[in-house]
Amino acid sequence: MPTPMHHPEQRLRIRELTDADAETLLAFEIENREWFESHIEAREPGFYSPQGVSDHIQDYLSRFSTGTWHPFVIEDANARIVGRANLKHIHTPPNAAEVGYRIARDAGGQGLATRALEHLIEQARERWGLTQLIAYVYQENVGSAKVLDRCGFTLAAENENPTGSARRFVRSL
Numbered sequence: 431m432p433t434p435m436h437h438p439e440q441r442l443r444i445r446e447l448t449d450a451d452a453e454t455l456l457a458f459e460i461e462n463r464e465w466f467e468s469h470i471e472a473r474e475p476g477f478y479s480p481q482g483v484s485d486h487i488q489d490y491l492s493r494f495s496t497g498t499w500h501p502f503v504i505e506d507a508n509a510r511i512v513g514r515a516n517l518k519h520i521h522t523p524p525n526a527a528e529v530g531y532r533i534a535r536d537a538g539g540q541g542l543a544t545r546a547l548e549h550l551i552e553q554a555r556e557r558w559g560l561t562q563l564i565a566y567v568y569q570e571n572v573g574s575a576k577v578l579d580r581c582g583f584t585l586a587a588e589n590e591n592p593t594g595s596a597r598r599f600v601r602s603l
């Protein structure tokens with residue numbers, strides 16, 4: 431087997447969101463808007479503007495400073511944002527948080543969401559001392575359910591008779 435010329439996943443890194451990310455984050459969100467809206471809840475239209483994204487970043491960073499949110503971006507070798515992953519609603523106690531992630535359509539299928547979720551698990555355990563993570567996923571989102579399964583999440587018991595289309599997955603740390 432010849433050695434592949436490129437290892438795309440090795441040219442990517444996960445780092446914390448910063449207030450210098452507004453322009454690249456807006457480009458990422460606009461480019462993938464339809465893709466995201468077909469899998470997850472749509473954002474307010476006002477989000478898709480320089481001011482909207484700046485406000486969003488300030489909101490996330492202020493939540494980070496108070497210890498309720500931990501926002502990350504995945505960037506490629508050209509400093510283009512290709513994904514996001516967040517710990518949300520961090521509560522201590524009961525030492526739990528929600529996970530969220532989104533990957534650019536053209537960067538999908540390379541294991542990025544899996545890597546991002548593994549990073550969130552590590553941060554949740556080591557930085558925040560959490561003991562449980564939760565994810566909400568629409569029934570139709572087979573790719574996301576696969577990522578969660580691969581990272582050790584299981585469908586919560588109350589979903590045996592789901593009433594809505596969002597399913598709750600949990601993982602003990």
Ligand SMILES: CC(C)(COP(=O)(O)OP(=O)(O)OC[C@H]1O[C@@H](n2cnc3c(N)ncnc32)[C@H](O)[C@@H]1OP(=O)(O)O)[C@@H](O)C(=O)NCCC(=O)NCCS
Pocket residue numbers: 465466469470531532533534537538539540541542543544545565566567568571572573574576577
């Ligand atoms: C869901 C999402 C996060 C997956 O990101 P990704 O980087 O492509 O994920 P990974 O490559 O780590 O793994 C996805 C797996 O699901 C599989 N998959 C994706 N879509 C699938 C589908 N419709 N049916 C079956 N399997 C599917 C992929 O083949 C891959 O499995 P494999 O590695 O065994 O081939 C990405 O598509 C996304 O951001 N979607 C829009 C936003 C969203 O849904 N976020 C999650 C909300 S809970």
